[in-house]
Amino acid sequence: MAPEPATGRRPSRNGFSPARFGAVLVKEFVQMRRDRLTLAMMIAVPIMQLLLFGFAINSDPRHLPTLVEINDQGPVSRAFLAALETSGYFDVQGRVAGASAAERALRRGEATFVVVVPDGFERALVRGERPAILLAADAGDPAATGGATAALSGIVARVLETSLTGPLSHLRPPEAAFSVVVQRHYNPAGVTSFNIVPGLLAVILSMTMVMITAIAIVREAERGTMETLIATPVRPAEVMLGKILPYVLVGYVQTAVFLTLALLGFQVPFAGSAVAFLLGLNLFIVVNLSLGFLFSTVARSQMQAMQMSFFYMLPSILLSGFMFPFAGMPGWAQVLGSAVPTTHFIRILRGVMLKGAGLGDILDELGALAAILAVVAGLAMARYRQTLD
Amino acid sequence: MSAPPAPAADADPDGEKPAIEVQGLTKRFGDKTVVDGFDMTVPRGTIYGFLGPNGSGKTTTIRMMCGLLTADGGTGRCLGFDIRSQTREIKERVGYMTQRFSLYEDLSIRENLDFMGRMYRLDRRRERVSQALEDLGLAGRSGQLAGALSGGWKQRLALAACLLNQPMLLLLDEPTAGVDPKARRDFWDEIRRLADNGVTVLVSTHYMDEAVQCDAIAYIAYGRKLIEGPTADVPRRVGLTTWRVEGPGLAMLAQALQGAPGVEQVARFGSALHVSGTDAATLDATAETRSASGPQRWTRQEAGLEEVFIHLMGGARDNFAAASADVDGS
Numbered sequence: 104m105a106p107e108p109a110t111g112r113r114p115s116r117n118g119f120s121p122a123r124f125g126a127v128l129v130k131e132f133v134q135m136r137r138d139r140l141t142l143a144m145m146i147a148v149p150i151m152q153l154l155l156f157g158f159a160i161n162s163d164p165r166h167l168p169t170l171v172e173i174n175d176q177g178p179v180s181r182a183f184l185a186a187l188e189t190s191g192y193f194d195v196q197g198r199v200a201g202a203s204a205a206e207r208a209l210r211r212g213e214a215t216f217v218v219v220v221p222d223g224f225e226r227a228l229v230r231g232e233r234p235a236i237l238l239a240a241d242a243g244d245p246a247a248t249g250g251a252t253a254a255l256s257g258i259v260a261r262v263l264e265t266s267l268t269g270p271l272s273h274l275r276p277p278e279a280a281f282s283v284v285v286q287r288h289y290n291p292a293g294v295t296s297f298n299i300v301p302g303l304l305a306v307i308l309s310m311t312m313v314m315i316t317a318i319a320i321v322r323e324a325e326r327g328t329m330e331t332l333i334a335t336p337v338r339p340a341e342v343m344l345g346k347i348l349p350y351v352l353v354g355y356v357q358t359a360v361f362l363t364l365a366l367l368g369f370q371v372p373f374a375g376s377a378v379a380f381l382l383g384l385n386l387f388i389v390v391n392l393s394l395g396f397l398f399s400t401v402a403r404s405q406m407q408a409m410q411m412s413f414f415y416m417l418p419s420i421l422l423s424g425f426m427f428p429f430a431g432m433p434g435w436a437q438v439l440g441s442a443v444p445t446t447h448f449i450r451i452l453r454g455v456m457l458k459g460a461g462l463g464d465i466l467d468e469l470g471a472l473a474a475i476l477a478v479v480a481g482l483a484m485a486r487y488r489q490t491l492d
Numbered sequence: 493m494s495a496p497p498a499p500a501a502d503a504d505p506d507g508e509k510p511a512i513e514v515q516g517l518t519k520r521f522g523d524k525t526v527v528d529g530f531d532m533t534v535p536r537g538t539i540y541g542f543l544g545p546n547g548s549g550k551t552t553t554i555r556m557m558c559g560l561l562t563a564d565g566g567t568g569r570c571l572g573f574d575i576r577s578q579t580r581e582i583k584e585r586v587g588y589m590t591q592r593f594s595l596y597e598d599l600s601i602r603e604n605l606d607f608m609g610r611m612y613r614l615d616r617r618r619e620r621v622s623q624a625l626e627d628l629g630l631a632g633r634s635g636q637l638a639g640a641l642s643g644g645w646k647q648r649l650a651l652a653a654c655l656l657n658q659p660m661l662l663l664l665d666e667p668t669a670g671v672d673p674k675a676r677r678d679f680w681d682e683i684r685r686l687a688d689n690g691v692t693v694l695v696s697t698h699y700m701d702e703a704v705q706c707d708a709i710a711y712i713a714y715g716r717k718l719i720e721g722p723t724a725d726v727p728r729r730v731g732l733t734t735w736r737v738e739g740p741g742l743a744m745l746a747q748a749l750q751g752a753p754g755v756e757q758v759a760r761f762g763s764a765l766h767v768s769g770t771d772a773a774t775l776d777a778t779a780e781t782r783s784a785s786g787p788q789r790w791t792r793q794e795a796g797l798e799e800v801f802i803h804l805m806g807g808a809r810d811n812f813a814a815a816s817a818d819v820d821g822s
Contacts, residue, residue: 126610327594334588335611
């Protein structure tokens with residue numbers, strides 16, 4: 104082609120231009136810096152969520168309000184009530200009289216449990232009639248009552264041991280023929296935050312990465328700037344990379360803030376390989392950014408992009424094993440859950456942080472993330488248009 | 493314009509071939525045909541006016557010419573490059589100014605120009621940007637956000653941005669919409685200056701005072717071109733006869749003339765009434781009778797562009813077939 108001194112344009116090459124990519128990158132950073140609120144949200148959101156979830160959520164609730172209806176007072180029933188309180192699960196807050204009062208207390212949520220010691224309990228016990236104590240529970244929320252009812256058999260055993268002495272010792276049950284020893288690995292004290300915090304990192308990263316990317320790209324179309332942008336000789340890859348890379352850095356900053364707080368503030372262990380963690384982190388960030396990019400190719404307004412991101416957030420919170428055990432879901436839900444990148448990153452995080460996993464232990468999860476990335480990025484590329492049609 | 497025997501070269505950025513040459517350009521969105529079989533030839537160095545009502549397909553046509561939309565049918569060349577397959581080459585050499593301000597409102601004036609300079613990979617970028625800021629008269633405010641500028645300044649900034657790569661062809665989509673008269677005048681002085689330097693300008697507009705400044709115009713309605721030609725030639729080609737009526741009682745007269753023989757259009761222009769029709773003989777007869785009987789003064793005159801466009805706009809639907817046949821014949 105003839106030289107074009109008049110235009111002062113550098114000779115035209117048809118490849119990827121680092122200069123144009125750099126220009127898009129710089130522009131994104133400048134725009135990000137000017138959007139103070141969004142920038143503050145990106146840093147504040149992980150801190151807020153970590154504090155909220157880390158301190159507020161307890162999957163093994165204690166001190167549940169309990170009322171008692173005692174129709175026969177004696178040493179064994181007294182010992183039983185005392186044992187309920189010392190277990191920490193039950194807070195005996197008062198007495199009720201009659202079945203209807205007990206029913207009302209449960210219905211109104213004044214009590215989670217009502218303990219009914221029946222008339223003639225002590226005498227029946229002494230006679231060896233094996234009487235029953237009724238524990239009425241508000242099982243509407245299984246998670247609230249589960250831990251407490253599971254603790255009951257231990258409580259009963261202890262009461263039997265301590266109060267059936269002397270002449271009553273013949274009522275004690277015989278020793279079991281064998282026993283089960285439980286070893287609680289990785290989180291022996293059952294600290295909820297050890298389980299929640301690593302998963303929370305995955306959820307927060309996913310939320311911000313998907314939403315911010317989707318919005319950042321749709322914003323160009325909505326404000327009309329996309330028309331000017333694609334009227335220049337810029338290539339799609341230059342736009343895509345230039346727009347995505349700044350948010351990768353945002354993801355790093357979020358992760359650093361979050362981890363510092365989690366390790367120092369919540370004493371969450373980090374037992375495994377840092378390399379495995381970083382590999383998983385980068386792959387996860389890129390998957391989420393491409394997902395955001397894909398959403399942006401479908402959405403026509405920032406509002407729609409936001410709605411799509413929220414639509415995606417629910418499965419990534421509920422089906423990923425973040426809130427509820429993955430193994431407890433039916434097969435079809437597990438299939439759906441496996442398609443969500445968050446599921447795999449949560450496994451990587453729990454593996455690396457709690458279980459001391461190394462690179463070799465998370466290969467399956469990395470592979471799954473890579474497969475999701477291939478599909479999502481492929482779809483996004485196919486849908487991204489350089490024209491306005 | 494007679495082209496010299498050109499070499500067989502496809503690309504012709506600086507040559508003598510027309511700046512824009514499209515045939516049968518067609519664009520459909522869903523089942524709606526927005527642009528239908530559009531032909532156009534824009535010679536180098538001319539200012540070409542692109543007229544038509546809102547939604548007539550002007551923006552779509554311009555977008556197809558600079559590679560922002562893919563045509564569903566037809567072929568075309570822009571600066572000698574194929575508008576389908578060589579969009580990158582076209583984009584390198586064309587300045588496109590969108591209808592709506594579409595630079596970044598959250599970037600400063602300098603940052604916007606700098607960004608555009610980088611997009612075109614210009615050498616001596618800083619110098620060029622600073623020069624553009626000087627020319628704009630915005631050197632002192634270069635740190636201000638573009639979103640804070642008034643409408644007139646935004647338009648000047650947008651023009652400066654699309655001139656940064658020194659384009660051979662400017663595509664301006666209603667560049668003066670919502671801009672005050674003084675700014676419009678300055679803008680057109682600039683356009684004229686650019687055209688004198690050999691830049692081809694295709695500009696869409698609604699304003700008649702802008703249309704008359706163009707060397708040639710094309711009128712498009714409902715996706716089809718109704719007429720095209722040198723500006724001074726267009727009224728004659730439409731074949732419109734106009735009588736100018738002055739005097740008292742024009743409002744009453746305007747009412748009375750609706751549906752009178754030969755009268756197709758009655759339009760008020762300041763203190764006068766312009767009565768037009770395509771059937772000259774019948775219209776003249778009506779005019780003679782009226783002027784003999786009434787107190788108003790009737791003068792026959794050349795039909796102006798404005799009458800022509802009111803005529804085209806009103807008749808576009810009904811006379812669609814006839815009008816396009818006219819154009820094909822001319």
